[in-house]
Amino acid sequence: MDNSKIPQTLPRFSATFDPHTLAEIRRAAATGIYDIRGGGTKRSLPHFDDLLFLGASVSRYPLEGYREKCATDVWLGTRFAKKPIHLKTPITIAGMSFGALSAQAKEALGRGATIAGTSTTTGDGGMTPEERGQSQTLVYQYLPSRYGMNPDDIRKADAIEVVIGQGAKPGGGGMLLGQKISDRVAAMRTLPKGIDQRSACRHPDWTGPDDLEIKIEELREITDWEKPIYVKVGATRPYYDVALAVKSGADVVVLDGMQGGTAATQDVFIEHVGIPILAAIRPAVQALQDLGMHRKVQLIVSGGIRNGADVAKALALGADAVAIGTAALVALGDNDPRWAAEYAKLGTEAGAYDDWHEGRDPAGITTQDPELASRLDPVAAGRRLANYLAVLTLEAQTIARACGKSHLHNLEPEDLVALTIEAAAMARVPLAGTNWIPGQQF
Amino acid sequence: MPVVDLAVTSKRDLNAALHALTADTNETLWHVANPEGAHAIAAGVDVPITVEIDGHAGYYCAGMNQRATVIVNGNAGVGVAENMMSGKVHVKGDASQAAGATAHGGLLVIDGNASARCGISMKGIDIVVKGSIGPMSAFMAQAGNLVVLGNAGEALGDSLYEARLFVRGSVQSLGADCIEKDMRPEHIEILTRLLAEAGVEGVSPQEFRRYGSARGLYNFHVDNASAY
Numbered sequence: 001m002d003n004s005k006i007p008q009t010l011p012r013f014s015a016t017f018d019p020h021t022l023a024e025i026r027r028a029a030a031t032g033i034y035d036i037r038g039g040g041t042k043r044s045l046p047h048f049d050d051l052l053f054l055g056a057s058v059s060r061y062p063l064e065g066y067r068e069k070c071a072t073d074v075w076l077g078t079r080f081a082k083k084p085i086h087l088k089t090p091i092t093i094a095g096m097s098f099g100a101l102s103a104q105a106k107e108a109l110g111r112g113a114t115i116a117g118t119s120t121t122t123g124d125g126g127m128t129p130e131e132r133g134q135s136q137t138l139v140y141q142y143l144p145s146r147y148g149m150n151p152d153d154i155r156k157a158d159a160i161e162v163v164i165g166q167g168a169k170p171g172g173g174g175m176l177l178g179q180k181i182s183d184r185v186a187a188m189r190t191l192p193k194g195i196d197q198r199s200a201c202r203h204p205d206w207t208g209p210d211d212l213e214i215k216i217e218e219l220r221e222i223t224d225w226e227k228p229i230y231v232k233v234g235a236t237r238p239y240y241d242v243a244l245a246v247k248s249g250a251d252v253v254v255l256d257g258m259q260g261g262t263a264a265t266q267d268v269f270i271e272h273v274g275i276p277i278l279a280a281i282r283p284a285v286q287a288l289q290d291l292g293m294h295r296k297v298q299l300i301v302s303g304g305i306r307n308g309a310d311v312a313k314a315l316a317l318g319a320d321a322v323a324i325g326t327a328a329l330v331a332l333g334d335n336d337p338r339w340a341a342e343y344a345k346l347g348t349e350a351g352a353y354d355d356w357h358e359g360r361d362p363a364g365i366t367t368q369d370p371e372l373a374s375r376l377d378p379v380a381a382g383r384r385l386a387n388y389l390a391v392l393t394l395e396a397q398t399i400a401r402a403c404g405k406s407h408l409h410n411l412e413p414e415d416l417v418a419l420t421i422e423a424a425a426m427a428r429v430p431l432a433g434t435n436w437i438p439g440q441q442f
Numbered sequence: 443m444p445v446v447d448l449a450v451t452s453k454r455d456l457n458a459a460l461h462a463l464t465a466d467t468n469e470t471l472w473h474v475a476n477p478e479g480a481h482a483i484a485a486g487v488d489v490p491i492t493v494e495i496d497g498h499a500g501y502y503c504a505g506m507n508q509r510a511t512v513i514v515n516g517n518a519g520v521g522v523a524e525n526m527m528s529g530k531v532h533v534k535g536d537a538s539q540a541a542g543a544t545a546h547g548g549l550l551v552i553d554g555n556a557s558a559r560c561g562i563s564m565k566g567i568d569i570v571v572k573g574s575i576g577p578m579s580a581f582m583a584q585a586g587n588l589v590v591l592g593n594a595g596e597a598l599g600d601s602l603y604e605a606r607l608f609v610r611g612s613v614q615s616l617g618a619d620c621i622e623k624d625m626r627p628e629h630i631e632i633l634t635r636l637l638a639e640a641g642v643e644g645v646s647p648q649e650f651r652r653y654g655s656a657r658g659l660y661n662f663h664v665d666n667a668s669a670y
């Protein structure tokens with residue numbers, strides 16, 4: 001028989017051992033060390049895209065797009081702080097460290113947030129004069145490492161965020177590899193230049209909710225009870241974490257889902273620890289409601305927020321505000337196709353670049369290399385961020401008006417349905433076209 | 443001389459009064475009576491005054507201190523002088539865990555013993571403990587000097603950066619990447635100065651041994667994987 005006539009089986013790749021998995025096995029075998037990268041989860045997860053708004057109908061009437069007001073402002077820190085924060089839009093900029101980001105990028109975040117009337121946040125590595133100077137409202141992170149922690153900067157801050165965890169790596173500390181420990185970064189962190197720095201994952205001087213309460217009291221005493229105190233947790237056990245944060249005296253709880261970005265962590269941590277933000281919001285809101293604290297202690301959620309629909313859905317599920325990290329960096333210019341040739345040289349592509357820990361970012365954002373960093377114009381990048389924040393706000397308003405709401409905070413779970421059974425169960429809204437919420441009696 | 447009795451005045455009023463002082467104040471000596479273990483006494487002070495606490499202090503006494511001298515005539519709770527920037531804190535009794543944690547500057551003197559994690563994450567402070575210190579002390583300590591006249595507990599200086607540790611007595615065990623190092627003339631000088639500043643007499647710097655970072659974990663390496 002003529003062999004060329006026999007039908008051949010096509011080469012078939014395994015779904016379990018897919019090309020990415022195979023490449024990772026080879027990389028691990030060659031190096032003996034885990035893969036470190038920046039960004040958030042890359043696999044597909046139940047997310048806000050699995051929810052839809054119902055909009056107005058015969059029984060609900062919408063608001064007129066241009067004439068009828070749909071307010072967007074939010075107060076944060078009304079529980080105890082003498083000086084709560086008032087923002088024009090509920091979309092805040094998440095904490096990202098100077099060290100992970102260039103000074104120019106930090107300045108651009110401050111500029112963009114200020115134009116948009118929202119807040120930005122420091123990170124693991126202290127407060128730079130550039131970002132304080134350009135940020136009308138600046139939240140100062142209080143992290144386990146306490147790098148650069150300084151009472152003068154605390155007094156300059158508009159709020160304090162006690163960081164317990166991050167969605168990308170709940171239970172993990174920061175990482176900043178030697179390439180990014182420049183003289184300035186080293187001096188701000190009191191570390192030798194060029195070392196691979198691992199930040200602590202636990203606070204050095206307190207453990208557990210009872211200690212946290214005393215720590216928060218100390219921070220309030222130092223700042224004369226003026227500043228709102230946030231507590232940031234990675235989404236893992238949101239009901240209990242939120243309840244304990246409230247018990248510890250937080251003004252605001254920041255809840256970061258597993259999609260949330262990071263500057264650098266083990267890939268295995270990013271992809272396998274924590275839960276998606278979609279699954280975390282309702283238990284968090286439930287905790288606040290059970291304690292009679294919903295809207296009294298504000299809830300900020302983050303992790304994979306990309307557009308105004310995501311914002312509206314997060315608020316409809318009960319959050320008071322959201323935070324963005326990755327999307328803000330993209331608005332500044334991260335992973336921009338204009339640097340395609342340089343991404344190719346780094347063995348990657350625009351859109352997939354995640355070796356942020358290496359400090360060779362062609363866009364000049366996740367780097368401490370003076371030449372690369374100088375590529376980012378903080379004024380122009382700040383403007384792009386402000387434009388993007390305006391679009392998010394307008395999009396969220398568009399949806400809210402369609403649902404007949406005169407304030408974004410009037411959106412509610414009743415406005416939502418889910419496309420998948422998973423999303424219906426996690427967000428506790430009915431599967432579209434049914435009145436079935438998995439796990440609930442009716 | 444202001445005397446604030448915490449049995450009648452609230453701690454909030456005490457701290458607010460201390461924060462309201464200006465550097466040229468004439469009210470340079472304060473006494474705090476009946477502290478009864480209250481937390482955050484004299485936290486966040488930023489003027490060159492002296493505050494004497496006549497009794498036991500709770501958590502975070504003199505936290506984030508700048509320029510002030512705070513004397514505890516009793517024991518101090520967790521995190522005494524945490525994140526201190528400058529000035530001096532003197533505990534006449536014992537101190538609980540995390541004494542001097544993350545502090546950037548100033549001098550912390552503890553006449554008695556200090557519990558676990560003394561000097562954890564310290565970033566430039568000088569600490570002199572006349573008694574002994576507990577386990578995991580100077581964990582991830584970045585800069586500054588820790589002087590212990592007594593003994594040190596388990597895992598001293600684990601994951602140490604550039605802080606210098608001087609112990610006169612025994613060390614139960616050293617943490618990862620912490621090793622004994624030679625005592626050079628500059629270290630004798632530091633010890634002489636710190637012992638004098640802490641009011642220690644009759645103890646010679648030669649009686650101490652010095653411990654520091656082997657700097658073996660400063661950069662990731664496959665062969666160190668078990669230490670990460």
Ligand SMILES: Cc1cc2nc3c(=O)[nH]c(=O)nc-3n(C[C@H](O)[C@H](O)[C@H](O)COP(=O)(O)O)c2cc1C
Pocket residue numbers: 038039040094095096097100101122123124125141163165166167232256259260261262263302303304305323324325326327356366
């Ligand atoms: C480059 C980068 C650096 C970050 N640094 C910090 C940090 O220092 N402290 C912190 O609490 N979170 C940090 N995060 C997490 C963000 O605060 C935020 O939780 C996350 O980015 C939100 O998810 P998103 O990126 O999907 O918007 C960082 C994130 C990125 C992308």
